[in-house]
Amino acid sequence: MDLLRLIKAQVIKLKRTRLLVENEHDQERWNIPFYYVNLDSVDTDITLSSKTGLDxxxxxxxxxVGFRDRQNNDVYGKVIRLNRKxxxxxxDDQTKWRVGYKWLYLVLEGEQGYPKLIEGEVIDSEQYV
Structure with a gap:
C-alpha cells in the first residue's frame, strides 16, 4: 500500500474541520482533515539529500568544525587553513588534520549551564506580608 502519494479526489461535502472527498480513480470516499489537502500543488515527494558535508x-x-576520524571517533577543532580540496x-588536542570538505560539519558553540538551575532573583518575603 503506497501511503505517501498524491491522489486526485473531488470534494463532496465541506464540514467544519473535515472534508468528504471521492477518489477519482476508484470512487472510494474518505473523510479527511483539511491539512491532508494539497491545494497549491506543492511537491510532496520525500527525497534524501545526497549532499553531505560542507562546501x-x-x-x-x-x-x-567537527568530523569523524577513521576509527569513527568524533574530532572537534578549529579551521586554520582552507586548501583547494x-x-x-x-x-582540540592540538593535533593537525587535513580533512576533505565533505566530511566536515559546523559546530555551534554555546554555554553549558547548570541543568537544574532556574534563573531568578531573591525577593524579601517580609516586604510582601
Missing part, C-alpha cells in the same frame, strides 16, 4: 565557500578560518583543522 569551501561555507567555511572561513577560525570556524569550529581539504581544510586544515587544529583539533
Amino acid at each position: 569551501k565557500s561555507q567555511l572561513k578560518v577560525s570556524d569550529k 581539504t581544510a586544515t583543522i587544529l583539533a
Whole structure:
C-alpha cells in the first residue's frame, strides 16, 4: 500500500474541520482533515539529500568544525587553513588534520549551564506580608 502519494479526489461535502472527498480513480470516499489537502500543488515527494558535508565557500578560518576520524571517533577543532580540496583543522588536542570538505560539519558553540538551575532573583518575603 503506497501511503505517501498524491491522489486526485473531488470534494463532496465541506464540514467544519473535515472534508468528504471521492477518489477519482476508484470512487472510494474518505473523510479527511483539511491539512491532508494539497491545494497549491506543492511537491510532496520525500527525497534524501545526497549532499553531505560542507562546501569551501561555507567555511572561513577560525570556524569550529567537527568530523569523524577513521576509527569513527568524533574530532572537534578549529579551521586554520582552507586548501583547494581539504581544510586544515587544529583539533582540540592540538593535533593537525587535513580533512576533505565533505566530511566536515559546523559546530555551534554555546554555554553549558547548570541543568537544574532556574534563573531568578531573591525577593524579601517580609516586604510582601
